[in-house]
Amino acid sequence: DAGVIQSPRHEVTEMGQEVTLRCKPISGHDYLFWYRQTMMRGLELLIYFNNNVPIDDSGMPEDRFSAKMPNASFSTLKIQPSEPRDSAVYFCASSFLRAYEQYFGPGTRLTVT
Amino acid sequence: DQQVKQNSPSLSVQEGRISILNCDYTNSMFDYFLWYKKYPAEGPTFLISISSIKDKNEDGRFTVFLNKSAKHLSLHIVPSQPGDSAVYFCAASEEGAQKLVFGQGTRLTINP
Numbered sequence: 514d515a516g517v518i519q520s521p522r523h524e525v526t527e528m529g530q531e532v533t534l535r536c537k538p539i540s541g542h543d544y545l546f547w548y549r550q551t552m553m554r555g556l557e558l559l560i561y562f563n564n565n566v567p568i569d570d571s572g573m574p575e576d577r578f579s580a581k582m583p584n585a586s587f588s589t590l591k592i593q594p595s596e597p598r599d600s601a602v603y604f605c606a607s608s609f610l611r612a613y614e615q616y617f618g619p620g621t622r623l624t625v626t
Numbered sequence: 627d628q629q630v631k632q633n634s635p636s637l638s639v640q641e642g643r644i645s646i647l648n649c650d651y652t653n654s655m656f657d658y659f660l661w662y663k664k665y666p667a668e669g670p671t672f673l674i675s676i677s678s679i680k681d682k683n684e685d686g687r688f689t690v691f692l693n694k695s696a697k698h699l700s701l702h703i704v705p706s707q708p709g710d711s712a713v714y715f716c717a718a719s720e721e722g723a724q725k726l727v728f729g730q731g732t733r734l735t736i737n738p
Binding site for chain 1: 628632660667670671675715723724725726728729730
């Protein structure tokens with residue numbers, strides 16, 4: 514298996530622009546997680562899905578952030594409009610049956626200028 | 627409110643010696659703890675875990691210790707090797723909760 518796939522790997526955009534991050538989980542996994550990594554707060558859970566249904570979005574910072582999972586093999590995290598403080602590395606992870614052993618993608622480094 | 631804290635941002639250890647990474651938590655409902663390892667430009671990978679019913683779990687060179695009364699866990703790496711240089715994240719989960727709470731991470735550097 515190719516593992517969790519994320520695209521793009523790097524994204525540089527200007528403040529106010531819309532940003533869409535993409536994730537393909539490992540085939541057969543039923544949980545999908547979106548995280549943001551910053552120096553100050555480490556890895557923060559933004560939202561997670563179970564069988565394509567959003568279960569907990571309490572970590573989503575504000576209404577500018579939205580996430581979807583239209584099917585078992587694809588998810589998006591959208592930021593609209595983007596702000597410089599959104600600059601971070603965003604990780605997608607997936608797991609099977611339980612959250613403990615999550616498999617992470619390589620991340621998307623987002624820079625908002 | 628940081629429920630899982632790794633107070634040492636970085637640690638430097640001589641090759642062959644023991645590396646000890648520490649983690650504190652505040653939520654008494656946590657019952658499962660994990661360590662993840664992260665290399666640059668890669669996602670974190672699962673390393674080792676421990677249930678709250680145990681106080682020690684060992685896997686090769688890696689041992690995790692849990693002190694529930696102190697709400698503290700540690701990861702011991704013996705002997706340390708250059709390939710162990712990475713960022714280590716501590717994580718915890720409540721019983722029945724299908725999500726992990728991560729700490730800020732500790733960057734471990736193993737010097738030859």
